Amino acid sequence: MKKIFSILLVGIAIFTFAFSNSALAAGDAVNGAKIFNANCAACHAGGKNLVQANKNLKIDALKEYGMYSAEAIITQVTNGKNAMPAFKGRLNDAQIEDVAAYVLDQAEKW
Numbered sequence: 001m002k003k004i005f006s007i008l009l010v011g012i013a014i015f016t017f018a019f020s021n022s023a024l025a026a027g028d029a030v031n032g033a034k035i036f037n038a039n040c041a042a043c044h045a046g047g048k049n050l051v052q053a054n055k056n057l058k059i060d061a062l063k064e065y066g067m068y069s070a071e072a073i074i075t076q077v078t079n080g081k082n083a084m085p086a087f088k089g090r091l092n093d094a095q096i097e098d099v100a101a102y103v104l105d106q107a108e109k110w
Contacts, residue, residue: 025070025073025097025100025101025104025105026070026097026101027070027094027096027097027098027099027100027101027102028098028101029098029101029102029104029105030102031095031098032095032097032098032099032100032101032102032103032105033102035091035095035098035099035102036099036102036103039087039090039091039099040099043084044056044057046110047106047107047109047110048110051083051084052082052083056110057103057106057107057110058107058110059107059108059110062103062107068104068107070097070100070101070104073099073100073103073104074096074097074100077091077096077099077100078096
């Protein structure tokens with residue numbers, strides 16, 4: 001009985017973590033890769049940042065600068081900030097969500 005209870009608890013913990021991770025994006029990462037390569041890669045190829053090297057798209061930098069969530073990335077891409085231009089008007093909401101999904105998907109790989 002203890003073993004079944006332990007397995008059940010582990011399953012609940014995994015389920016809770018998987019669906020409560022605020023970094024998860026609802027967009028399509030595959031489509032986001034295409035949009036990213038066409039619109040973002042000039043400055044962010046390989047997750048880098050050619051303008052401000054420390055503010056790259058790698059997971060540690062995203063977390064450090066409060067950008068490790070779909071919401072934060074969507075806001076940044078939509079409105080721009082500092083040297084980054086706004087993509088509102090160039091990309092629609094779904095495309096921006098897809099880019100956010102792609103960035104979050106790649107953050108640990110870059």
